[in-house]
Amino acid sequence: MTTKDRNQTERRILDAVGTIVETEGFEAVGVNAVASVSGVSKVLIYRYFGSIEQLLAKYLEDNDFWLNTEFPIQQYDNVKEFSKAVFRAYIDMLRKSPALRKLYRWELTTNNPAIAGLRERRERTAMDIINAVSRQSGQDIDQVAGISTLITGSVSYLCILAENCAVYNSLEINSDSGWEKLLKTIDFMFDKIFD
Amino acid sequence: MTTKDRNQTERRILDAVGTIVETEGFEAVGVNAVASVSGVSKVLIYRYFGSIEQLLAKYLEDNDFWLNTEFPIQQYDNVKEFSKAVFRAYIDMLRKSPALRKLYRWELTTNNPAIAGLRERRERTAMDIINAVSRQSGQDIDQVAGISTLITGSVSYLCILAENCAVYNSLEINSDSGWEKLLKTIDFMFDKIFD
DNA sequence: TACTTTTGTAACCGATTGGTAACACAAATG
DNA sequence: CATTTGTGTTACCAATCGGTTACAAAAGTA
Secondary structure, eight states, X not given: OOSOOHHHHHHHHHHHHHHHHHHHOGGGOOHHHHHHHHTOOHHHHHXXXXXXXXXXXXXXXXXOOSOOOOOOGGGSSSHHHHHHHHHHHHHHHHHHOHHHHHHHHHHTTOOOHHHHHHHHHHHHHHHHHXXXXXXXXXXXXXXXXXXXXXXXHHHHHHHHHTTTOSEETTEETTSHHHHHHHXXXXXXXXXXXXX | OOXXXXXXXXXXXXXXXXXXXXXXXXXXXXXXXXXXXXXXXXXXXXXXXXXXXXXXXXXXXXXXXXXXXXXXXXXSSSHHHHHHHHHHHHHHHXXXXXXXXXXXXXXXXXXXXXXHHHHHHHHHHHHHHHHHHHHHHOOOHHHHHHHHHHHHHHXXXXXXXXXXXXXXXXXXXXXXXXXXXXXXXXXXXXXXXXX
8 A cells, every 4th residue: 555545445445345246246255355456455444344244235335236216107108118118227227237236146145234225125116116007007016016026037137147148048148139139028018918 | 984885975975965055055065065064085075076066067967957847738728828837837846946946046156067058958948848839829939938038037036036035026935925926927917918 | 742543564363265195994806 | 815906084285264463654643
């Protein structure tokens, strides 16, 4: 380290967490890795953040990983178009963010307070949207939740899988064309469901 | 060890792999863990299997993790009922097998020859079914593949997630009742799609 | 100026990792 | 019988893990 600047040091540490998460995932975030990537001695990690768990919690807190995009349902012509837009946004978000994919992957193997908090927030915003769609479309809320689950669940799965696998059911999950196909299927489904 | 029986020793080792996989997952299968769980010294693991990778390959080879269930489409009244049955079987399989869930989870973080082989087989059998459904229903094959992807993808995701999370979109993914709801949604979807 | 606090590093700790060498002994083979 | 081959264990190795102690030096403070 060159200067003596705690703020800058903390930032270096958090930046190192970011690069490790994006490249190798949360599982690889350890004291030694963070220390070597950041160029900061690991004592400072404990001194400034307490533990790796707290460091990760801070990282999650800094980066808005919950769905914070605004989706005013009133702006759309009808529920069908609104729904399509929501899922398109969901796919885009997950496909363009390596860190978010790693977070979703990490959630499949871990359970801790930080993750539980993320899940709660996500659950609330998701159910808000599902409620709105159910109300405006007249569809049973369980059905709306079910359809939503089928789509977001598979999208999450495919986006994670795509980092280690190129094809799923003949769909090229690494290329835009493959996702265009899936989007067409989603549109097709909604056209059939919302008469 | 009591007796000197190579076959029995190999079996003990493979059994240990099985219990570790079921409880902690493939990520936890290391020489030391296998040695301590099996009660066999780790030298024998290398002697008899070469490496952990080869040991895991053997484990995957012994246990039929690819879809080997027979699904004769002719037995069913129509394509709709056949499709529903296929996905019901998929859900059952994944929900009742901890090892299979751990395998699917492992695939999200790993890529090696053994996994690639599994994926190929799975891809082939899946596309066989998709082709048959497309032919008999007259639906576009990309749409059938898309629908199938939405369902199996989300089911895989939810089954893995359920080990660390109880609720997703208000669905209790740990209980039969939650899955009954999702099955109803799938049925509902097929009723809408296959007129 | 002298002293305290803050920021940093180097070195070390025990535990655990994957992996191997050396050795003991049973069993088959000559 | 002697010897080779197969089966097993103990003990060790270097590397790495998370975590801490001890110390140096800069920066603020009296």
